[in-house]
Amino acid sequence: MTTAIRSEFDQGIALTRHLDEPGRYDGELGAGWQIGGGVNGGLLLAMAGHALSLEHGVAGGGHADPVSISGYYLSASAPGPATVRTEVLRAGRSLSTGTASLSQDGVERLRVVASHGDLAADDGEVRTTAQAPQLPPPDQCIGVEHAPKELIAQAALLERFDLRLDPATIGWALGQPSGNGRIQGWFRLADGREPDPLLLLLVADALPPVTFDLGMPGWAPTIELTVHLRARPVPGWLRVTHATRNVAGGYFEEDAEVWDEAGRLVAQSRQLARVPRRA
Secondary structure, three states: OEOOOOOHHHHHOOOEEOOOOOOEEEEEEOHHHEEOOEEOHHHHHHHHHHHHHHHHHHHOOOOOEEEEEEEEEOOOOOOEEEEEEEEEEEEOOOOEEEEEEEEEOOEEEEEEEEEEEOOOOOOOOOOOOOOOOOOOOHHHOEEHHHOOHHHHHHOHHHHHEEEEEOHHHOHHHHOOOOOOOEEEEEEEEOOOOOOOHHHHHHHOOOOOOHHHHHOOOOOOOEEEEEEEEOOOOOOOOEEEEEEOOOEEOOEEEEEEEEEOOOOOEEEEEEEEEEOOOOO
16 A cells, blocks of 8 residues: 655655565655754654554554654664554544654654644644734745855755744844744745644744754754643644743753634644754
8 A cells, every 4th residue: 555645745755565564554755854964854754644543544543643652763864665564552433542663774863752642633622822923924924045155065854845934033134043942933845735733733833943042053963852742723824833941951842832824823842952063
């Protein structure tokens, strides 16, 4: 079985079920999703989540949506063939839980534990004190075409995005980081593909590292990334905010919120990453 390819993102996480090994899926990591020294961690998480969605969709009675997913990044990935091996730990009524291991040439890149369900079935009452970030309209924000050349050179994946950053959080690109540790803006895919739960896994790791706003440019390798999904997003732009409050011991946390066009908080994430190495 091969998943349908509708956009660059779908191609990036496309998987073929291995006929001779239950729970195994084969894919290809594309060079267009590189950032720094490897393939973007959100894309890797989306590929592993996709494998579990396919597995839970059969064994879990239709639990195709990731609800909570945590990934530990064990080694840097590279463009080329990749294998995802899954194991269903429990298939329940509302949630199914499993693990996934993404590897290349026998070297494990990512280990995931996740619970999947049906986000549409659980779309009920919402009580929240969270507030969506206040952003200028997308046409008044800073697009990728204005990004520093050195940033584009390190992040080929930015060409896959239609990313519009809030001018209030873009001082670092002008050599004037605010020191607040916050970057936010509008997000959608450049080819027009509408958002869904798997895309939210990529979006949680799509913005430049918040350490840029602390005057610490450079690649910030992810150690661990956890995403909680709260609802299926409606079509249109996503509002994304990344922030950090603590840099210590060579590591920092990055908290993200993703809001859809309906004003709903559809995903939250936290990752632990290494502080960029100074030149």
